[in-house]
Amino acid sequence: MNLLQYIWGKARKRVHNDETIIDFHPLICHLIDTAAVAEALWDQVFTRNLKLYLSQSLFQNGTKTKNWLIFLAGIHDIGKATPVFQSRVPELACVLSDLGLNSFSSDKYHSILSGMVLFRYLLSIDLKAAIDGNLDPLKYVIGGHHGIFPRAENFNELIPEHLGLGKWKEIQKELIEIVRDFCDVDFDLFNIIPFNNNLNLDKQKALLIFIAGFISVVDWIASCDSFFNFYSGLKTKTDIRDKYYSISRKRAKNALKTIGWSGWKSASISIEIRTFHVVFPLIKHLRPLQEVIVDNLDHIFSPSLIMIEAPMGEGKTEAAFYIEHYLEANEGLQGAYIALPTQATANQMFLRVKDFLTAIKQGLRVNLHLLHGNAIISDEYSLLKTRSQNYDGEESPVVADSWFTYRKRGLISPFGVGTIDQILLSVLPLRHFFVRLFGLAGKVIIIDEIHSYDVYMSTILEYLLYWLRLLGSSVILLSATLPSFKRKKLIKTYQPNINDEIINKPYPRITICSGKGVKVYNFETTLKKQENNSVLIEWIDEHSIPTMVSSALKNGGRVAIICNKVRRAQKLFLRLKGLKNEGFEVDLLHSRFPFYQRNKIENLVIEKYGKDKNHIKFRRILISTQIIEQSLDLDFDLMISDLAPIDLLFQRMGRLHRHVQDQDGNPVIRSKNLKRPQFWVINPSINEYKIPTFSYPIYSKFVLLKTYFYLKPLNSVNIPDDIEGLIEQVYNNTLNIPKEFEKEKDQWDVELQKAKEKQDNLEADNRLMAKYRLIPNPSDEDFFEDITSYLEENTKEAQASLQSLTRITIPSLFLVGLYQDSDGLYLDEELNQPISIKGPLTRAEEINVLNHAIKVSNRSIYHLFINKTDSIPRSWVKSTLLNDMHYVILTRDPDSGEYYFETDRNMNYFNKELGLYIQNKR
Structure with missing residues (x-):
């Protein structure tokens, strides 16, 4: 038997x-x-x-x-x-x-x-x-x-x-x-x-x-x-x-x-390394950065850290993709993950990666997945999932097979694009964290906008780089603006055995770091904004914006106004929308729109403010938050900005005169008065000692003050020549006061010292918090014993706290506003989309609810709903998509016709033009 x-x-x-x-x-x-x-x-x-x-x-x-x-x-x-x-x-x-x-x-x-x-x-x-x-x-x-x-x-x-x-x-x-x-x-x-x-x-x-x-x-x-x-x-x-x-x-x-796991790899066994022009057929002439990469591929071994520091618009992304193609073909790497700071930038990068894979994977079947909390509502991602079910081998080789869409499996997919949070979770003690690390092993990890991460995220990222080298993964870091201390820290973390002195050739530069040492190359930039083409700097008062913008765009053009907070962007939009009656187009973009509307606006913004030949045909104004400073291919003639840290201001400047030619190689036409890029900074409030005052700044006050007193005396900025010097001045720890502020030196010294102490204490706390949350060091003999607790991903509580593990953020929740009449509840003001909060929903209905949600981080709203026991319908709790989705039934104001709900502090309006508009009662 x-x-x-x-x-x-x-x-x-x-x-x-x-x-x-x-x-x-x-x-x-x-x-x-x-x-x-x-x-x-x-x-x-x-x-x-x-x-x-x-x-x-x-x-x-x-x-x-x-x-x-x-x-x-x-x-x-x-x-x-x-x-x-x-x-x-x-x-x-x-x-x-x-x-x-x-x-x-x-x-x-x-x-x-x-x-x-x-x-x-x-x-x-x-x-x-x-x-x-x-x-x-x-x-x-x-x-x-x-x-x-x-x-x-x-x-x-x-x-x-x-x-x-x-x-x-x-x-x-x-x-x-x-x-x-x-x-x-x-x-x-x-x-x-x-x-x-x-x-x-x-x-x-x-x-x-x-x-x-x-x-x-x-x-x-x-x-x-x-x-x-x-x-x-x-x-x-x-x-x-x-x-x-x-x-x-x-x-x-x-x-x-x-x-969908087998079938794509044959390309990485015997593939010939395609030329740059074959991989990117729309690029007629290589930019200097790309030429340096192509000429020095022989110096890139696996595993390597490649850091590309260059101004915006120099072709960093294409260069990174080409390195990935080379490493996959020549070194036999396992695929790639491209990490970005936000969902919006990930959505846009997803399209570029899809096109890249289509060019190099013909005849194969390769999986590409979008990884972030709202990937399910991406139309482009949905198309790839549909294509995988009807794949015939004759269309694009890029698909998204369903097996990889389940939680914890996304990073296993051969190719992925998503937020950086997805890979940071690999070194945090979540259940099956080691599956994430397995998924990253032997791959090329491309991390964009590396400068944009704070001390907390950077601490986790540095630890991840250490693990990636141990797992045989190569890493490509992209940045337009990076302080030298952060650059050296990232390099030393990935390759601890290199000499203390890292060659510091002038910016812009490419650093290649492997077990064979460190090589650094610098290059000329294509879009060198120097001499007559340097960026003009002007400081303006907020009340003058409507008049000055109207005058600047009299002959056509595009202007971006970037605000540090949603509320400010909404207020400026209300002040400027009257220009629509004078033939201007005025658009508003921020994070407090329902997802479906925000996606529409983002696509519209890329269409209207992207790569185009004729800038004088229209008079266009985009009012936005920081969303547009990262990874989006936009081109403006004039930019107006709130004061922000110097590196972020340079990021914003990177959207000025970004393109010399349109898609067809034709010169971009700009109006005469905007032939030279112009950057206007909105004056902050200042006290009697000419020191700016900030109410609840979202950035370090110390960095804002130093940015102010180093930038204020300047009439123009040469790009790229001035980038590194200004960033080093702002981010070093010295408290030297420029001569323009000598009369108020004592007061500035006191204010800077207070701000620096506060920043140092906060950064130390955040660095310690990040280290406390990491999995043990791999050199720890008691590694397995020292993981004292695991967070489970599949619970509502865990999902709500995952982002709090990777970022220091204000608590937030998802909220759906529902409209009501005698027949029931609706997702839209026109009462065309009925919705039930009592019975189960179909998958399509669940996705539609998610599309109408807004992510809200206002404290008053958060505390109102997080403490309510009935703001998430029972039927939604059982849904993997809606189990953390709160709802509110909106009230219609009989006088204005607007829909709103109240909290103890605010009147909260659901407005089609403004998104969620929060108005203080007092």
Whole structure:
């Protein structure tokens, strides 16, 4: 009799003719399935670079490394062959009891039992590594495949009865030997595994974390019934080898093909490196930055850190994409993730990455996914998901297969674009954090707008860079403006062994940092705003804006007005919208519009203010918050801005005269009075000592004050020549007062010292908070023990706090305003979109509700709704899309016709032109 056919690995109950039937998949089949998926992943998905990284880290032999890894994956659930686990289905436990296999009731997890069962077996065969205790780390890795690493106490409290005695030990031995046979693994490899031997401790932990993620992912695939349906054909022991080995291998290959993981990689084995013009056919002439990259590709090895510092509009993004193409083709890297600061910038970058992959992946089928909290409402992403269901190989090769859309799987996809938060979570103690790190291993990670992250986010990012190097990933950092201290910190974090002195060639520059050293190149810029083309600086009063803008645009043109706060942008829009009657177009963009409306406005802004030949045909005014200073390809003739830190002002200036030519190579036409780029700064309020006063500034007061007194005396700024000098002046720690403010020096000294102390204390607190939240250092001997708690992603509370883990933000929530008449509730003011808050919604209805939501961070609104027990309908709580979505029924003002709701402090209006408009009652 074949006892193994009765040891179940997966089981489910069903009712047939009033009789309960239990179907199950034999454990040996599931173990073989998992090993088969691991084998297929190595053969069909892992690139040569990743295989080399693993082989060099383990046994210096690809075949031995492969066989050992797939054995670990295959054996991960051996703890299910125990009296504890098999007792969980009493009906099946009775059958085993009749066959002489006892049950033992306990709440011990099978994942923890797995590590101990394997360890006990290896001890029984006198394996030296097991006797010496060198295999202890593997108990944690195998025991953590459900997302949480066990602790020593979990192992210590196990007793022999938990693992099983007598006949159970024979069953376990038989299962292990079959998996060993399938994987063709030599157990002597356990004796030469480099844990606690010749690998650095940090590299050991990185390797273990990779293996943990690998095991979890292959288990997810092998546990999917649609790929591995329950098998009942094991009548004899020989059926396992003679039949099921080949059945499982066939299923595993089909699974990888179906989920969209295999099929794209062939390009990274034998692909020829395409020329820049083939990859980017619309670029007729390489820019100096791009020429330097192309000329120095031979100096880029994997893993490397490449930092590109250049003004806006110099082609940094295309250069980064081309490096990714080179590393994938020449070095065999595993795909890419492109990280951006906001959802809006991620949405725009998603389109560019899709076009890039379309150019280089013809004839293949490659997955690209959008990763952020509201990706589901992206039309472009939805198109790729639809295309994956109807793929015929003749259209674009880029798809978005559904398997990667589930939570925790996005970073596993070959290519992804999203917010930086998604990768920062990789080094925070979330359940299955190691799956995220596994997904990033061996890839190219492109991080845009690197200057825009504060001390808290930068601390997490620096730690991530350390892990990425250990995992064989290359990183490309892009920035227009970066203080030297931050530049050096990022380089030293990625490659700690380089010399203290990092070559500091003039800005703009490219820094290539690898195990072979650091090389720095500088270059001329294409859009050099110097001499007659330097940016004119003027300081203006806010009340003069309507008149000055009207005059500046008399012959046509585009102006952007950037406000630091939504409320200011709304107020300025109200003051300027009267210009519409004089033939001006006036647009408003900020974050307090419903998602569907904000997406429409963003697309309109890109269309109206993007790359275009004729700037004198219209008179256009865009009033916006900081949204437009990052990663959006916009081109203005004139810009007006609130005072902001100097690096962000340069970012904003980067949208001035951004293009010399339109898409067709024609010169951009600008009005005569705007031939030279102009940047007007709105004067802040100042006190009697000419020191600016700020009410609740969103930026560091110390940096704002230094920006003010270094920029105030200037009439123009040369780009790029003045960028680095001004940034260094503002961000160094000196308190030197420019001569223009000598008369008020004493007062300035006092104000600056107070502001600096406040900034230093806040940054120290935020840096400490970030370090406290990180996973342990990989060089920590007690790494697995020192993760004291895990946050679960799949709960409402966890989702609400995920962003608070990666950013220091004001608490926020999602709010949907509902309109009401006698017939019910509606999502729109016109009462065309009825909505129910009582019954379940279809998926399409849920997405429509999400599209009408606004993210609100106002404290008064937040506290009103977060403390209400009925502001989230019960039916919404059960939805993965709407479980944190609050609603409010709006009241119509009979006089103005506007819709609003009240809080203790505010009147809150839902206005089509303004978005959510919050007006203080006092």
